Amino acid sequence: MILPILWILGSAAVFIFADRFPERVRDQLLPISVAVILCALWSIAVTLSGTATFPSPTDTWVGMVELIESNRIWGDIVASLHRVSWGFCLATLVGIPLGLVVGWNTRTFTALNPIIQGLRPISPIAWIPIAILWFGIGDGAGIFLIFLSSFFPITVGTMAAVRNISLVHQRSAMNFGLHGMQLFRRVVLPAALPQIITSLRIALGVAWLVIVAAEMVGMDSGLGYLINDARNAGSRYDLVVATMLVIGVIGIILDLLIRQLERFDEVRWGYARR
Amino acid sequence: MKNDNKPSERNGERPKVIFDGVSKHFQKGKESLHVLDDINLEVRDGEFVCLLGPSGCGKSTLLNIAGGFEQQDAGRVTIDGEEVDGPSSKxxxxxxxxxxxxxxxxxxxxxxxxxxxxxxxxxxxxxxxxxxxxxxxxxxxxxxxxxxxxxxxxxxxxxxxxxPDVIYMDEPFGALDSLTRLTMRSEIIRIWQQEQKTILFVTHDVDESIQLADRIVVLSARPGRIAEIVEVDLPHPRDLGSPEYGVIKNRLYALLGVEHTI
Structure with missing residues (x-):
């Protein structure tokens, strides 16, 4: 009880005297101090409530070490990432070309857009029973669900990107005689690319949310399954919370990785402050 | 000044761009906007012509028609005798x-x-x-x-x-700060003199038109008609303080119906 209070006081001191640190150090220290305060409050709440089931930060840390040392978690991480990468890549391969065509061609847009908009609001979670019916318990169902959850953001984002190409750029292209594949390669695709990358980012985020839910319900491996399994096998909430933290960290890493796409010279203009 | 409409007859050379009775309506809901009314204009080869008028007088529309981006309702635009029927890098x-x-x-x-x-x-x-x-x-x-x-x-x-045969400029310097705008004007004159291109330049800036143009085509408010064509017979570089400059400026402000003393 004393220790967490000291942690809170220490972090509060960092917060108050933040100006005295060099800017680079301060940018690291501020979020860390908030994280420390949250952990300390968590620890105090566990102590005060006298709960026997909910883990303290220390319990969670011990659980994390157990997961890593038992090697169990690596298999589940690989299982989840495997489904997400396949589903996401397939959705990219189908969604970007489809979005480009539907966005560019008005007739295709008129025909397909209502269907796409109608299917889009159906949560991928709602597809789980059908996914299991079609693909059984296993990777197939997971990949299918990730495909669905990435496909709509990517397709709709790409469509919107193409339809947003500015009139001046379209006219420039016409003025300099661009048509067919050249128009596509030199104007349509590069103009849409920044927004396409943003839609990929959104899609990957959604995919990572959905895979956990899918694995909890209808799969026998993966991080979602690990959470369910830890609870069912003797209410190991320390492992539940530890796995949640792992899911969070991997989510951040995935986002950092896909954001690297935003750094190319050809797309940086799309993210500049206007 | 009216006979300036036909510079070709005066100079005996063939005009580069000819606007022949160009009219344009826009359909806005049930309302029909008459934007351009019977525009007749001939532009010489290598001439710098400014289209000057208030906002919404159809000067940009006229340029878009000449560029093949919009279709006129009546009349035709020809460049070197060839009718404009779509965008082209010429x-x-x-x-x-x-x-x-x-x-x-x-x-x-x-x-x-x-x-x-x-x-x-x-x-x-x-x-x-x-x-x-x-x-x-x-x-x-x-x-x-x-x-x-x-x-x-x-x-x-x-x-x-x-x-290209002709360059169309649609308020190209409108988004620039005033000093950069001045620099760009003298740059464009330098390039124009060097390259001897025919330029049609849309602006609502009276000073800009006098600094740049051989002739200024003043358009009236909607529906856009040619109110008058003002010749700017001053050599480049132009002296913005010269009395001739002031005379032209007064004439343009009078045509546009605004007081230029505030």
Whole structure:
């Protein structure tokens, strides 16, 4: 009880005297101090409530070490990432070309857009029973669900990107005689690319949310399954919370990785402050 | 001044661009907007003509029709006797907002219209044009790294690179700060004198039109008609303080129906 209070006081001191640190150090220290305060409050709440089931930060840390040392978690991480990468890549391969065509061609847009908009609001979670019916318990169902959850953001984002190409750029292209594949390669695709990358980012985020839910319900491996399994096998909430933290960290890493796409010279203009 | 309408007869040379009875309506819901009414104008080869008028008088629409981006309801536009029926790199726009591609380098932007030109000639032309607009050293830069004035120079270079018959400029310097705008005006005059292109330049800025044009076509408010064509018979570089300048300025303000003393 004393220790967490000291942690809170220490972090509060960092917060108050933040100006005295060099800017680079301060940018690291501020979020860390908030994280420390949250952990300390968590620890105090566990102590005060006298709960026997909910883990303290220390319990969670011990659980994390157990997961890593038992090697169990690596298999589940690989299982989840495997489904997400396949589903996401397939959705990219189908969604970007489809979005480009539907966005560019008005007739295709008129025909397909209502269907796409109608299917889009159906949560991928709602597809789980059908996914299991079609693909059984296993990777197939997971990949299918990730495909669905990435496909709509990517397709709709790409469509919107193409339809947003500015009139001046379209006219420039016409003025300099661009048509067919050249128009596509030199104007349509590069103009849409920044927004396409943003839609990929959104899609990957959604995919990572959905895979956990899918694995909890209808799969026998993966991080979602690990959470369910830890609870069912003797209410190991320390492992539940530890796995949640792992899911969070991997989510951040995935986002950092896909954001690297935003750094190319050809797309940086799309993210500049206007 | 009315007979200035037919410069070709006066000079005995064939006009470059001819507007022959051009009219245009826009359908806005149930309302029909009469934007341009019976525009007749002849532009000489190598002439710098400004279209001056209040906002909404149809001057940009007139330029878009001449560029083949919009279709007139009546009349026709011909360039060297050939009717305009769509966009072409023989008549190139320098746009009001930035029409250059932000995803391509300065070099690639300027080379846009030269895709079918042999490599050696293309590189020579691109470099020469970039040098001409004063962007040497910025070939690999991307538009977002350039100032507003430099971006507009890229636009001008992209247009010049294809050696078009006519250049259309739709308030090209409208987004620039006033000092950059002055610099760009003298640059465009320098380039125009060097390249001897025919330029149609849309503006609502009285000073800009007097500083640039051989002739100023003053359009009335909607429906746009040619109110008068004012000849600016002053040599470049023009002295903004000269009495002749003041006379033309007074005339233009009177035609536009605004007081220029505040």
């Amino acid at each position: 008549r190139v726009f320098v746009f009001q907002e930035y029409g250059i591609f932000p995803w391509a380098s300065v070099w690639d932007n300027v080379a846009l219209g030269l895709r079918d030109v042999p490599k050696e000639e293309r590189e020579e032309t691109v470099q020469r044009t970039i040098n001409m607009v004063g962007l040497a050293g910025f070939e690999r830069a991307y538009p977002m790294e350039l100032s507003g004035g430099m971006k507009q120079r890229v636009e001008v270079a992209r247009a010049l690179a294809v050696s």
